[in-house]
Amino acid sequence: MELKEFFLAQLDREAASSRKAIERTPEGRNDWKPxxxxxxxxxxxxxxxxxxxxxxxxxxxxxxxxxxxRNEDLKTKPVATKAELLKLLDEGVAKARKSLEATTEEHLLKPWRFKMGGRTISEAPRHVQITDSVFSHLAHHRGQLTVYLRLNEASVPAIYGPSADEQF
Structure with missing residues (x-):
């Protein structure tokens, strides 16, 4: 299996899991912190x-x-509604799908860098960065979000296994 095919399948799985969590995010609680x-x-x-x-x-x-x-617009900003969150998710997934479909295996082996504070934070082949900095990182933050859901009395979706609120 090519890397891009692997990532396209993973994108679909992760987008579906993220959608389930986002759909349960309470509105009007953007400033809430545990x-x-x-x-x-x-x-x-x-x-x-x-x-x-x-x-x-x-x-x-x-x-x-x-x-x-010039990268200021890339910084994440909260939005007011679940509909806006789902639109952001759908747009990001569509862009990712388009880029993955158009890329090559050779390109996914080339390095990509993340810089901040005047230094390189990470540099690795694109396929490693996509795995670590997108999909693994996404699973981490989605896990945080499910804890926030529980603490806000929202039901927690089954993602990798059943939750106390939902079976597969």
Whole structure:
């Protein structure tokens, strides 16, 4: 199996799981945090919604430098409604799908860099960055989001296995 086929299948699975969590995100609670050091619910939900779109950025560019003011629009911002979150998810998935379908195995083996604070935070082949910085990272933040759902009395979806609220 080619890497891009593997990633397309993973994109579909992760998008479906993210959709289930986003659909249960309570509206009007964007500023809610379980702890003062925690990320706010609105930002976390927007992050989960937009992360699949990072695949496209990693294919279409050679790096992301957060110190570059031209990249300010790439920073995640909360939105007001579930409908807006789902739109962000759908747009990101569509962009990722288009980029994956158009890329080559050779391109996925080329390096991609993440820079911030005047230094390179990570540099690895694109396929490693997509695995680690998108899909594994997404699973982490989606897991956080499910905890936030529970703490806000929202039902927690079955994702990798059943939850107390939902069986497969």
């Amino acid at each position: 702890h003062e050091k925690s990320m706010a619910l609105g930002l976390l939900a927007a992050l989960v919604a937009t992360m699949p779109g990072w695949v496209s950025m990693m294919i279409e560019t050679d790096e992301l430098n957060l110190d570059d003011p």
